[in-house]
Amino acid sequence: MKLLRKRLLVGTVVVMALAVGGIWYSFHRAKPTTDHVNHDQEVHQQYTCGMHPMIITDEPGTCPICQMDLTPVKAGTSGPAASAADAGERKIKYWVAPMDPTYIRDEPGKSPMGMDLVPVYEDEAPSGATIAIDPVTSQNMGVRTATVERRDLYRLIRTVGTVDYDEPKVTSINAKVDGWIEKLYVAETGQLVKNGQALLEIYSPKLVAAQQEYLLALRNREALKGSTFTEISAGGDRLLEASRQRLRYWDISDRQIRQLEKTGQVRKTLTLYAPYQGVVTMKMAMPGQFIKAGQELFRIGDISKVWVYADIYEYELPWIKVGQKAEVVLPFVSGKILSAEISTIYPYVEPKTRTVKARLEFSNPGFELKPDMYVNVRVRAQRVQDALAVPGEAVIHSGEKQRVFVALGDGKFEPREVKTGVQDQDGFIEITQGVLEGEQVVTSAQFLFDSESRLREAIQKMLEPKEVEQAPVDNHQGHDLSEEDLEALFE
Missing domain, CATH: 2.40.420.20 (conserved putative lor/sdh protein from methanococcus maripaludis s2 fold)
Known part of the structure; x- marks a missing residue:
């Protein structure tokens, strides 16, 4: 009897579930979707302040900043x-x-x-x-x-420039043998020297010995000229050439060697000459000074042509190209303008100034541009x-x-x-x-x-509204209930 009662209860619950599911499906199928649309519109309707558009709320009211009424978005x-x-x-x-x-x-x-x-x-x-x-x-x-x-798009770049020496025309003068400075012809820094001008006279025992060896080799070759032995005569020529080459290696000019051959007398001192024209930018030589081989005595820079380094900031680099026209304004000569082209853009950034150097080259016949001088630079960039x-x-x-x-x-x-x-x-x-x-x-x-x-x-x-996942209607959902739950439902 008890088992029959339980089966009756299960059947009743199943019938009720089917009836409720059918009614729910019919109601939602026939009902228009306007309520859902209106609900979405209510969810999306927001209010904002006309003076403070960053204020957005879901309900009408007043702005917390200016106390104005909120308006619908x-x-x-x-x-x-x-x-x-x-x-x-x-x-x-x-x-x-x-x-x-x-x-x-x-x-x-x-x-x-x-x-x-x-x-x-x-x-x-x-x-x-x-x-x-x-x-x-x-x-x-x-x-x-x-x-x-x-x-x-156009840009005129204005920057500052620094005048410097033409690097390939800067020369270091030094002696290749040990000795003493007997006489100094160039005694001032900043003095202008010409190509071939005498700089100093140096006494060196090695140079004296080299001159003597050269004269001996010269006499020996003269004595062997009438010899019937060809090999002996050729040996004298080779010895003479080796002695001459040794003097050349020590910066003894051909003119001095010819003078030695002509007089036949060894000179105590020999003269060093300037190989290039320029201005003495550094002097480390004094009369009577003992010098060693390789010691720098003078530094000479030719300023008939100078370089100007213009500082270009990183954001200006897209406008700068090699070959562009540039102008240098001399502020100390009533705004005199010199024209040139950008010859080199250096491939690194100066760590202190955070700029890139662009180099301009100028002829400087009147020496108006002096090294380490500041000038104004204007670069006319190419139009985009x-x-x-x-x-x-x-x-x-x-x-x-x-x-x-x-x-x-x-x-x-x-x-x-x-x-x-x-x-x-x-x-x-x-x-x-x-x-x-x-x-x-x-x-x-x-x-x-x-x-x-x-x-x-x-x-x-x-x-953003999330789609509500509707569980499908299970016509057999009553079967998932236990017998104890069914008994409790009808008690």
Whole structure:
């Protein structure tokens, strides 16, 4: 009897479950979806402050900052879904690369990675963070826009330059043998010397011995000239040539050697001559001084041609090229201007000044340019022609990325990631990717827009309704109940 009662209870529960499931299905099938739509609209309806657009709430009230009444946020300003529902026929705004949001075109095609471009419609933005601001609020915020246009970018670089010696024309004078300075002809630093001018006379026992050996070799060759033995005569010639070469290695000139051959007398001192023309920039020689082989005695620099080193900052490097025209202004000669070209751009940065040296070469016949002198340098950079550009204040630099806000009309603004190039002297920045010619970009108050778009994007992600997973109707769900639960249900 008890078993029969239990089976009766199970059957009754199953019948009741089937009846309830059928009623629920019929009710929801026949009921229109307006309640669901209205519920979504209620969830998405938000309120903001006209003076502080960063304030967004889900309920009406007053602004916690200025105590003004909050106004409803226009539908479609927090994402493309609402706009798409009201748009009817959608119109393509531009085409964008799937993997690079800055690569946009006004017609379909391929991205640099070979992928098909995807369309972006006027009622949506790739980031989903399009914002809308009331015109009165925009006016109060001082929002201004500028047109993306093509223009020639130009920059005149002004910097300081330092005059220096022509490095290949700087000479070090030293003796190749040990000895004593008997007489000094050039006794002042800054003295101008000519090529072949006598610098000093040096006494060296080695030079005296070398002269004597040369005279002996010369007499020996003269004595062997009438010899019938060819080998002996050739040996005398080789000995004489070796003695002559030894004198040359010690900087004894051919003229001095000929004088030695002519007189036949050994000189106590021999004279060292200047190999180049220039100015004595360093003198380490004094009369009577003992010098060793290799010791530097003079340093001579030719300033008939000088170099000017111009300091170029890192951000100016894209404008600098070898061969560009440059001007040097002499501030001490009533602004005299000298013209030249950039001959070399050095491949390293000065660690102290954080600049790169650009070298200019000038002829200096009147010695107006003096080493270590400061001059003003002007470099006329080559124009970047037909570049897509926007005002510099329109670009927001946030770490590794750059962003602009594009005005879509009707108070709507779209954040757009861009890639930039050079910046000219008028403040315009080249845009290589991210915008199209003729679009309007925001040039003021865009930092508030940036905060607003980021905040709304974050709120949108948090408030986005999740799809409720409805469990399927189980016509046999009563079978999962135990007998004890069924008895408790009917007690």
